[in-house]
Structures are given as structure tokens and as C-alpha cells.
Amino acid sequence: MPAAVLVGAQWGDEGKGKATDLLGGDVDYVVRYQGGNNAGHTVVIGDQKYALHLLPTGILSPDVVPVIGNGVVIDPGVLLGEIDGLAQRGISAERLLISSNAHLIMPHHKALDKVTERYLGKARIGTTGRGIGPAYGDKVARMGVRVQDLLDPGILAKKIEVALTEKNQVLTKVYNRRGIDPAAVVEEYLAYAERLKPHIADTSLVLSKALDDDKFVLLEGGQGTLLDLDHGTYPFVTSSSPTSGGACAGAGIPPNRLTKIIGILKAYTTRVGSGPFPTELTDDMGEWLRQTGGEFGVTTGRDRRCGWFDAVIARYATRVNGITDYFLTKLDVLSGLERVPVCVAYDVDGVRHDEIPMTQTDFHHAKPIYEEFPGWQEDITGAKVFEDLPPNAQSYVRALEEMSGAPISAIGVGPGRDQTVVVRPLV
Numbered sequence: 520m521p522a523a524v525l526v527g528a529q530w531g532d533e534g535k536g537k538a539t540d541l542l543g544g545d546v547d548y549v550v551r552y553q554g555g556n557n558a559g560h561t562v563v564i565g566d567q568k569y570a571l572h573l574l575p576t577g578i579l580s581p582d583v584v585p586v587i588g589n590g591v592v593i594d595p596g597v598l599l600g601e602i603d604g605l606a607q608r609g610i611s612a613e614r615l616l617i618s619s620n621a622h623l624i625m626p627h628h629k630a631l632d633k634v635t636e637r638y639l640g641k642a643r644i645g646t647t648g649r650g651i652g653p654a655y656g657d658k659v660a661r662m663g664v665r666v667q668d669l670l671d672p673g674i675l676a677k678k679i680e681v682a683l684t685e686k687n688q689v690l691t692k693v694y695n696r697r698g699i700d701p702a703a704v705v706e707e708y709l710a711y712a713e714r715l716k717p718h719i720a721d722t723s724l725v726l727s728k729a730l731d732d733d734k735f736v737l738l739e740g741g742q743g744t745l746l747d748l749d750h751g752t753y754p755f756v757t758s759s760s761p762t763s764g765g766a767c768a769g770a771g772i773p774p775n776r777l778t779k780i781i782g783i784l785k786a787y788t789t790r791v792g793s794g795p796f797p798t799e800l801t802d803d804m805g806e807w808l809r810q811t812g813g814e815f816g817v818t819t820g821r822d823r824r825c826g827w828f829d830a831v832i833a834r835y836a837t838r839v840n841g842i843t844d845y846f847l848t849k850l851d852v853l854s855g856l857e858r859v860p861v862c863v864a865y866d867v868d869g870v871r872h873d874e875i876p877m878t879q880t881d882f883h884h885a886k887p888i889y890e891e892f893p894g895w896q897e898d899i900t901g902a903k904v905f906e907d908l909p910p911n912a913q914s915y916v917r918a919l920e921e922m923s924g925a926p927i928s929a930i931g932v933g934p935g936r937d938q939t940v941v942v943r944p945l946v
């Protein structure tokens with residue numbers, strides 16, 4: 520059976536949580552393959568609203584096995600808090616599997632994330648402050664502490680001591696912060712180990728067997744294409760690979776298992792944190808999009824920067840990820856506008872660019888070239904099929920499809936689980 524990937528096509532917060540939940544009924548396993556609790560997914564089911572950070576969205580569907588893959592960085596305190604929060608609402612995490620190879624976010628990662636951002640001053644990335652970058656940094660430097668280390672108290676203590684021998688020097692001597700007591704960290708993490716043990720598994724093997732048994736595996740990314748460490752707007756990116764190529768490495772399944780790559784694309788654009796954003800609106804229109812779209816961060820509560828749809832970015836996401844289908848979200852937010860501008864290309868110092876410029880310097884200079892589409896006044900939140908959409912909304916969707924270079928197979932017309940127009944089956 521096939522595996523499908525669900526990937527954010529812009530700068531995150533495209534509505535991935537809702538998209539995964541929508542597919543939940545058809546899938547057997549939902550795997551988070553990268554990122555950590557920098558992600559924030561809101562899922563609305565009936566009158567209940569769930570904010571998930573680390574747990575795969577599949578946790579909300581009782582027949583799905585949720586999996587945290589090896590590519591994720593896990594803050595165990597946050598994970599247990601999230602599990603307990605759901606338990607209080609009657610949702611069990613008993614089925615959850617956690618890769619033994621996933622890395623742990625340690626207290627020094629969180630301390631360093633905050634302090635390095637402060638030192639960067641105006642050049643700061645605007646991270647979520649959750650220790651994501653430093654945790655991946657240690658992974659790459661081969662100094663990380665992994666989930667499986669929780670199963671061996673001797674190794675755990677040794678690894679924490681080695682890491683803190685260096686990191687405490689950095690914290691105290693470079694950043695003038697207090698050092699962290701290794702014994703206290705070992706004690707804290709051994710307590711987490713007791714609760715996490717039943718969930719730890721060789722998830723790559725589990726998923727391989729599941730695929731052999733004809734099960735459907737959905738790989739769920741956090742963040743988005745333009746936040747990808749390699750393919751995003753570096754250095755204003757996250758420290759992992761949300762793009763579809765990262766899905767295989769982060770879940771431990773081979774590329775030839777993937778059949779569908781579903782991009783989640785918002786009908787306009789948002790971004791949290793620093794970095795270039797050509798279609799950003801800093802005027803009343805931007806504020807209108809923020810208020811109408813409810814564009815406030817799920818994780819940090821920060822205002823999201825808002826702007827018009829950017830077809831250059833969508834085309835790029837199609838190309839880099841190999842998108843087979845798009846789920847276009849939040850079309851309802853644009854109802855009521857007279858005209859809807861779409862960025863079709865950039866002007867970089869007088870030269871037209873139909874693709875993202877090669878250098879960061881040029882991307883910072885990119886000015887959007889807009890094409891305007893006629894708006895629609897109707898409320899579309901009750902639309903069930905494509906033909907229910909007003910003609911101008913239909914034309915807008917068709918134009919985005921044409922410019923993005925991949926079919927738009929589903930359209931979000933509201934936050935609710937049932938507020939989706941399915942043009943053709945996604946899987």
C-alpha cells in the first residue's frame with residue numbers, strides 16, 4: 520500500500536492539521552517526520568478545538584496509530600503535558616509510537632535558543648524559543664541525546680554529563696548565564712523515561728511491516744517548504760527538512776513507497792518570525808487579513824505577518840516537493856473583497872523573475888508583480904461541492920491551480936472538519 524506525504528507549501532500554518540484530520544478516516548498510521556513543538560496545529564471537530572504541537576494529528580482519530588518519527592526532536596516534558604491534556608478531554612494516547620532514534624530537546628537547548636536569539640539582536644531569526652535549532656545542532660554534531668538513551672540510565676547520565684561539560688562553559692562564559700546541574704537533568708529525564716518507555720519502538724520497522732501489510736501511512740510535516748533548512752529562506756528557516764524529501768529520512772521509509780505528495784496551500788500568505796516575504800502587507804489590508812483569518816500563532820501567540828497569494832512560491836513548492844495535489848485552505852477568508860491581487864512574478868531591481876531568485880540578496884529585493892482577480896461577496900462557508908462556489912471564487916481557484924502547476928483537489932471553506940469542498944479524492 521502507498522504512503523502519502525502532507526507538506527506545507529508556504530511558511531507554515533497553511534492548515535496542515537485540518538488536512539491530516541480530514542484524511543484521518545482513510546489512513547492507518549500518521550507519522551510526524553521532522554520538527555518538534557515549534558509546530559502548532561489547530562483542529563476543529565464539532566464544537567471542540569484542539570491545539571497540537573508535537574503529537575501527530577492522527578491522535579484525534581481513534582483508529583489511527585500516531586507515530587513520532589526519528590526525524591523529530593522531542594521535548595519529553597511538553598509531550599507528556601500534551602498527552603495529559605488530551606487524556607483530560609477523553610482522548611487516549613495509548614497507541615502512540617515514538618522512534619527510538621528521535622532526538623531529545625534538553626534544558627540547555629532551550630536556554631541556548633533564547634540566549635542566542637537575544638545576542639543576534641536585529642538579526643534574530645524569531646524562533647519559537649523551544650530549543651529546536653540547538654537540538655538539531657547537537658544531532659548534527661553527534662552530541663545529541665536520543666530517545667533510546669532513556670532506556671539505559673548509565674548511558675543517559677554519561678551523555679548528559681558530556682554535553683553539559685561543554686554547554687555549561689558556553690552558557691556561563693560566553694552568555695553569562697547560570698550553568699545547568701547534570702544530576703538534576705538526569706533525574707528529570709529518568710522520570711520521563713518511566714512514562715515514555717511503553718511507547719518507544721523501532722518505528723521504521725513498524726512502518727515497513729505496515730506497508731507490506733497493505734496499510735495506509737500518512738507522513739505529516741510540520742512547518743513549510745519556505746522554512747526548510749536547505750530549500751527555504753535561509754537563515755530565516757527552521758533546522759529540519761519539511762519538504763517531501765525529508766519525509767523519507769525522517770520516517771525511515773524509502774522514497775519508492777511514496778505515491779501521493781499533498782501540498783497545503785493557503786489562499787493568501789502568512790509568515791511568523793523574521794525573513795523576506797515579498798507579498799507582505801503592512802497596511803490596513805494586512806490587518807484585515809490577520810483579523811478575518813485569525814492569524815495569530817498557535818505556539819507563541821505572535822501576530823502572523825499577512826499578505827496576498829504568491830504564485831512564485833507555490834510554483835516553487837510544486838517543483839521542490841513534487842506536489843501531486845493541493846489542498847487550498849481558507850478560501851472563505853477572502854470573501855467580501857472587491858478585487859483579489861495575486862503575485863505572479865517578482866521585479867528584482869528592474870528585472871522580471873518568474874522563479875525565486877537564486878540569491879538571498881535578490882530575494883530580499885523582490886517586489887511583487889500583481890495580477891488582480893474579481894472578488895466575490897457571498898458567504899462560502901457552507902459550500903459542499905465546487906459548483907456551490909460563486910463563479911469568481913471558482914475562477915480564482917482555477918487561476919491558482921494554473922499558476923501553481925498542480926491540481927487543487929480540495930478546498931477549505933471554514934475551520935470545521937466538514938467545511939471542505941472535495942474536488943477529487945486526495946488519496
Ligand code: GDP
Binds near residue numbers: 531537559561
Ligand atoms: P498548521 O500549522 O498548518 O496546522 O496550521 P495552523 O493550525 O497553525 O493554522 C491554520 C488555522 O486555520 C487553524 O486555526 C485552522 O483551524 C484554520 N483553518 C484551516 N483550514 C481553514 C479553512 O479552510 N478556513 C478557515 N476559515 N480556517 C481554516
Ligand code: IMO
Binds near residue numbers: 531559645790793
Ligand atoms: P507549523 O507546523 C510557522 C518559524 C519561526 C521562525 C523559524 C525558526 O505550525 O506550520 P524554530 O523555532 O523552528 O527554530 O524557528 O521558523 N516556525 C514556524 N512558523 N509555523 C510553524 O509550524 C513554525 N515552526 C517554526 O517562527 O521564524
Ligand code: MG
Binds near residue numbers: 561
Ligand atoms: Mg501552525
